[in-house]
Amino acid sequence: MSEVLCDYLKELEASDRELEEVRRYAREKRIPPKTIIFNQGDPIQEHVHFLEHGICQSIYLTDDGRQFIKEFHWEHELLISYESLLDKVPTPWQLQTITDTTLVSIPYSLLNGWMASESHIFLNMLRLQLIHKERKERYLLTNTPEKRYIDFLQRYPELERQLNDYQVSFYLGITPTxxxxxxxxLKDKKEP
Incomplete structure (x- = not known):
């Protein structure tokens, strides 16, 4: 199993027993760009994924064919539909690779066991997700679209070259126009 995943889980206070379970059941997969890992509306997933290498995106699809990028996912991140896990409902979004990607898959049954026992690892996973969501919400509501774009360029300079304007705009919560x-x-500001 991936030592990167082990280190990540240790930071979440995984017990020795939980780490051993993950070592026993985790499976690594290499996946090419633009591959759909699961579709919106798929039955409850059997695995949660750890993004060891690459970039993925989660997308909401509307009935009229529009797409909204919920999130980009970076290396060393868990890819979980918490709504699906907690409410036992079909997956509410689609997961797709953007670049060559390595995922480590862990059975949902392990997470369900951690959840049932209220283990530190599961509670810490939820804590991180709640903090991330609240920060993102605050960021989107309190910053101008221009500020969000400038910050995006500073944080992820390599990503802008890999994404089209459509993807970037919907991630920032604005239209491509x-x-x-x-x-x-911004270009006009730079030119004398």
Missing amino acids: SLSRIKKR
Whole structure:
């Protein structure tokens, strides 16, 4: 099993027993870019995934065919539909690779056991997710689209070259047209 995953789980206060369970059942998969890992509406997933290498995106699909990027996922991140896990409902979003990706899959049954026993690892996973969601919500509500784009470029300079404007704009919560205007404004500011 991945030592990166082990280290990640240790940070979440995984017990020796939990680490041994993960070592026993985890499976590594290499996946090419633009591969759908699971579709929105799929039955409850059998595995949770740890993103060891690469970049993925989670997407909401509407009935009229539009897509909204819920999140980009970076290396060393767990890819879990908490809604599906906790409420036992079909997956509410689609997961797709953007780059060559290595995932380590862990059976949902392990997470269900951790949840039932209220283990530290599960509670810490939930804590991290809640903090992330609240920070993202605050960030989207309190910053201008231009500020969000500038921050995106500073945080993820390599990612901008791998994504199209459509993906970036929907991640930032703006339209592609708005992103185009922001890019033009920033370019005009740089030119004398």
